[in-house]
Amino acid sequence: MRAVPRERFVPPQERSRAGEDGPLPIGFGQTISQPSLVAHMTEQLALMPRSRVLEVGTGSGYQTAILAELAAVVFTIERLPELAATAQALLTELGYRNIRFKTGDGALGWPEEAPFDAIIVTAAARTLPPALLEQLQPGGRLVAPLGSVENDDQVLVRIEKHVDGTVRRHELYPVRFVPLVSDTLGKASKSRLPPPEHFEF
Numbered sequence: 001m002r003a004v005p006r007e008r009f010v011p012p013q014e015r016s017r018a019g020e021d022g023p024l025p026i027g028f029g030q031t032i033s034q035p036s037l038v039a040h041m042t043e044q045l046a047l048m049p050r051s052r053v054l055e056v057g058t059g060s061g062y063q064t065a066i067l068a069e070l071a072a073v074v075f076t077i078e079r080l081p082e083l084a085a086t087a088q089a090l091l092t093e094l095g096y097r098n099i100r101f102k103t104g105d106g107a108l109g110w111p112e113e114a115p116f117d118a119i120i121v122t123a124a125a126r127t128l129p130p131a132l133l134e135q136l137q138p139g140g141r142l143v144a145p146l147g148s149v150e151n152d153d154q155v156l157v158r159i160e161k162h163v164d165g166t167v168r169r170h171e172l173y174p175v176r177f178v179p180l181v182s183d184t185l186g187k188a189s190k191s192r193l194p195p196p197e198h199f200e201f
Helices: 014-017 035-044 062-070 083-093 130-134
Strands: 024-027 028-034 052-056 071-079 099-103 114-121 136-146 155-161 166-172
Touching: 024 083, 024 136, 035 062, 035 136, 052 062, 062 071, 062 166, 071 083, 083 099, 130 136
Parallel strands: 052 071, 052 114, 071 099, 114 136
Antiparallel strands: 024 028, 136 155, 155 166
16 A cells, blocks of 8 residues: 555645545545555455456545556446546556546446456445446455445445355444445345355454
Protein backbone atom coordinates (compact mmCIF):
# COMPACT_ATOMS: atom_id res chain seq x y z
CA MET A 1 0.00 0.00 0.00
CA ARG A 2 2.99 2.29 0.42
CA ALA A 3 3.25 2.37 -3.37
CA VAL A 4 -0.10 4.17 -3.63
CA PRO A 5 -0.17 7.85 -2.50
CA ARG A 6 -3.55 8.17 -0.76
CA GLU A 7 -3.33 11.96 -0.74
CA ARG A 8 -3.72 11.93 -4.53
CA PHE A 9 -7.14 10.30 -4.21
CA VAL A 10 -8.82 12.82 -1.91
CA PRO A 11 -9.99 16.41 -2.55
CA PRO A 12 -7.42 19.16 -1.89
CA GLN A 13 -9.17 20.27 1.29
CA GLU A 14 -8.83 16.75 2.74
CA ARG A 15 -5.18 16.09 1.87
CA SER A 16 -3.88 17.09 5.28
CA ARG A 17 -5.90 14.18 6.69
CA ALA A 18 -4.91 11.61 4.07
CA GLY A 19 -2.51 9.92 6.49
CA GLU A 20 -5.25 9.27 9.04
CA ASP A 21 -6.78 5.81 9.36
CA GLY A 22 -10.32 6.95 8.74
CA PRO A 23 -12.78 7.48 5.87
CA LEU A 24 -12.80 10.82 4.05
CA PRO A 25 -15.43 12.44 1.80
CA ILE A 26 -14.71 12.52 -1.93
CA GLY A 27 -17.87 14.27 -3.09
CA PHE A 28 -21.24 13.13 -4.46
CA GLY A 29 -22.11 11.57 -1.11
CA GLN A 30 -19.27 9.05 -1.41
CA THR A 31 -16.21 8.33 0.74
CA ILE A 32 -12.76 6.83 0.50
CA SER A 33 -12.45 3.98 3.02
CA GLN A 34 -9.94 3.95 5.84
CA PRO A 35 -6.60 2.39 4.82
CA SER A 36 -6.77 -0.43 7.38
CA LEU A 37 -10.13 -1.56 5.97
CA VAL A 38 -8.86 -1.32 2.39
CA ALA A 39 -5.88 -3.46 3.37
CA HIS A 40 -8.00 -6.08 5.11
CA MET A 41 -10.56 -6.36 2.32
CA THR A 42 -7.75 -6.74 -0.19
CA GLU A 43 -6.07 -9.38 1.95
CA GLN A 44 -9.31 -11.37 2.11
CA LEU A 45 -9.30 -11.71 -1.68
CA ALA A 46 -6.05 -13.76 -1.58
CA LEU A 47 -4.89 -12.26 -4.89
CA MET A 48 -2.24 -13.82 -7.09
CA PRO A 49 -0.14 -12.08 -9.77
CA ARG A 50 -2.32 -13.75 -12.43
CA SER A 51 -5.65 -12.77 -10.83
CA ARG A 52 -8.43 -11.04 -12.75
CA VAL A 53 -10.39 -8.85 -10.34
CA LEU A 54 -13.76 -7.15 -10.59
CA GLU A 55 -14.29 -4.05 -8.44
CA VAL A 56 -17.83 -2.74 -7.95
CA GLY A 57 -17.55 0.92 -7.01
CA THR A 58 -14.44 2.68 -8.32
CA GLY A 59 -15.02 5.73 -6.14
CA SER A 60 -11.80 7.70 -5.81
CA GLY A 61 -9.76 4.92 -7.43
CA TYR A 62 -7.66 4.27 -4.30
CA GLN A 63 -8.82 0.69 -3.79
CA THR A 64 -8.49 0.20 -7.56
CA ALA A 65 -4.83 1.18 -7.43
CA ILE A 66 -4.15 -1.20 -4.54
CA LEU A 67 -5.72 -4.04 -6.52
CA ALA A 68 -3.73 -3.11 -9.63
CA GLU A 69 -0.49 -3.39 -7.66
CA LEU A 70 -1.28 -7.03 -6.86
CA ALA A 71 -3.33 -8.46 -9.72
CA ALA A 72 -2.87 -9.01 -13.44
CA VAL A 73 -5.87 -6.92 -14.45
CA VAL A 74 -8.60 -5.00 -12.64
CA PHE A 75 -12.06 -4.40 -14.10
CA THR A 76 -13.69 -1.55 -12.21
CA ILE A 77 -17.26 -0.23 -12.46
CA GLU A 78 -18.53 3.13 -11.20
CA ARG A 79 -22.13 4.33 -11.37
CA LEU A 80 -21.34 8.06 -11.13
CA PRO A 81 -19.80 9.39 -14.37
CA GLU A 82 -18.04 12.27 -12.59
CA LEU A 83 -16.23 9.97 -10.17
CA ALA A 84 -15.46 7.48 -12.93
CA ALA A 85 -13.85 10.13 -15.13
CA THR A 86 -11.79 11.61 -12.29
CA ALA A 87 -10.54 8.21 -11.13
CA GLN A 88 -9.66 7.07 -14.65
CA ALA A 89 -7.70 10.25 -15.36
CA LEU A 90 -5.75 9.97 -12.11
CA LEU A 91 -4.98 6.27 -12.41
CA THR A 92 -3.82 6.78 -15.99
CA GLU A 93 -1.64 9.69 -14.87
CA LEU A 94 -0.11 7.47 -12.17
CA GLY A 95 0.90 4.98 -14.84
CA TYR A 96 -1.51 2.09 -14.33
CA ARG A 97 -2.02 0.14 -17.53
CA ASN A 98 -3.75 -2.96 -16.15
CA ILE A 99 -7.09 -1.35 -15.26
CA ARG A 100 -10.24 -1.46 -17.40
CA PHE A 101 -12.96 1.09 -16.67
CA LYS A 102 -16.72 0.98 -17.06
CA THR A 103 -19.50 3.38 -16.07
CA GLY A 104 -22.75 1.67 -15.17
CA ASP A 105 -24.72 -0.43 -12.72
CA GLY A 106 -22.25 -2.44 -10.69
CA ALA A 107 -24.92 -4.89 -9.53
CA LEU A 108 -24.89 -6.32 -13.06
CA GLY A 109 -21.18 -7.03 -12.91
CA TRP A 110 -19.25 -7.21 -16.18
CA PRO A 111 -20.54 -10.36 -17.92
CA GLU A 112 -18.49 -9.79 -21.07
CA GLU A 113 -15.28 -10.20 -19.05
CA ALA A 114 -16.43 -12.88 -16.59
CA PRO A 115 -15.49 -15.06 -14.85
CA PHE A 116 -13.33 -13.31 -12.26
CA ASP A 117 -10.88 -14.81 -9.78
CA ALA A 118 -11.90 -12.22 -7.20
CA ILE A 119 -14.70 -9.68 -6.77
CA ILE A 120 -14.76 -6.78 -4.32
CA VAL A 121 -17.78 -4.59 -3.63
CA THR A 122 -17.17 -1.21 -2.00
CA ALA A 123 -20.78 -0.25 -1.19
CA ALA A 124 -23.38 -2.08 0.86
CA ALA A 125 -26.38 -3.98 -0.47
CA ARG A 126 -29.03 -5.73 1.60
CA THR A 127 -28.41 -8.89 -0.39
CA LEU A 128 -25.66 -9.89 -2.78
CA PRO A 129 -26.53 -9.14 -6.41
CA PRO A 130 -26.93 -12.57 -8.04
CA ALA A 131 -24.97 -11.55 -11.15
CA LEU A 132 -21.84 -11.09 -9.05
CA LEU A 133 -21.96 -14.58 -7.59
CA GLU A 134 -22.58 -15.99 -11.05
CA GLN A 135 -19.53 -14.18 -12.40
CA LEU A 136 -17.19 -15.46 -9.68
CA GLN A 137 -14.80 -18.13 -10.92
CA PRO A 138 -14.96 -21.48 -9.09
CA GLY A 139 -12.12 -21.32 -6.61
CA GLY A 140 -12.54 -17.54 -6.30
CA ARG A 141 -13.41 -15.18 -3.47
CA LEU A 142 -15.85 -12.30 -3.17
CA VAL A 143 -15.69 -9.67 -0.42
CA ALA A 144 -18.60 -7.31 0.19
CA PRO A 145 -20.46 -5.42 2.91
CA LEU A 146 -24.03 -6.70 3.28
CA GLY A 147 -26.84 -5.05 5.21
CA SER A 148 -28.68 -1.74 5.29
CA VAL A 149 -27.57 1.76 6.15
CA GLU A 150 -30.91 2.50 7.82
CA ASN A 151 -30.72 -0.38 10.30
CA ASP A 152 -26.97 -0.07 10.90
CA ASP A 153 -26.61 -3.84 10.52
CA GLN A 154 -23.91 -4.11 7.88
CA VAL A 155 -21.34 -6.87 8.11
CA LEU A 156 -18.31 -7.55 5.94
CA VAL A 157 -18.69 -10.92 4.25
CA ARG A 158 -16.22 -13.17 2.44
CA ILE A 159 -17.77 -15.64 0.04
CA GLU A 160 -15.80 -18.56 -1.36
CA LYS A 161 -16.99 -20.47 -4.40
CA HIS A 162 -15.45 -23.92 -4.49
CA VAL A 163 -14.55 -25.82 -7.63
CA ASP A 164 -17.61 -28.06 -7.19
CA GLY A 165 -19.86 -24.99 -7.27
CA THR A 166 -20.71 -24.95 -3.58
CA VAL A 167 -20.51 -21.64 -1.74
CA ARG A 168 -19.28 -20.83 1.76
CA ARG A 169 -20.04 -17.55 3.50
CA HIS A 170 -17.92 -16.11 6.30
CA GLU A 171 -19.08 -13.09 8.30
CA LEU A 172 -16.03 -11.07 9.32
CA TYR A 173 -17.06 -8.02 11.38
CA PRO A 174 -19.50 -5.08 11.43
CA VAL A 175 -18.80 -2.24 8.99
CA ARG A 176 -20.49 0.90 7.70
CA PHE A 177 -20.45 1.67 3.98
CA VAL A 178 -22.45 3.94 1.71
CA PRO A 179 -25.32 2.08 0.02
CA LEU A 180 -24.95 0.35 -3.33
CA VAL A 181 -27.28 2.21 -5.69
CA SER A 182 -28.67 0.08 -8.49
CA ASP A 183 -31.63 0.15 -10.86
CA THR A 184 -31.73 -3.63 -10.91
CA LEU A 185 -31.23 -4.76 -7.31
CA GLY A 186 -34.91 -4.59 -6.42
CA LYS A 187 -35.91 -6.44 -9.57
CA ALA A 188 -33.36 -9.24 -9.39
CA SER A 189 -33.93 -12.43 -7.49
CA LYS A 190 -31.92 -12.73 -4.32
CA SER A 191 -28.73 -14.74 -4.26
CA ARG A 192 -29.13 -17.95 -2.35
CA LEU A 193 -26.23 -17.81 0.03
CA PRO A 194 -25.77 -20.36 2.79
CA PRO A 195 -25.93 -19.13 6.39
CA PRO A 196 -22.61 -17.88 7.77
CA GLU A 197 -20.40 -20.62 9.12
CA HIS A 198 -18.58 -18.45 11.60
CA PHE A 199 -17.43 -14.97 12.45
CA GLU A 200 -13.80 -14.03 12.00
CA PHE A 201 -12.13 -11.17 13.85
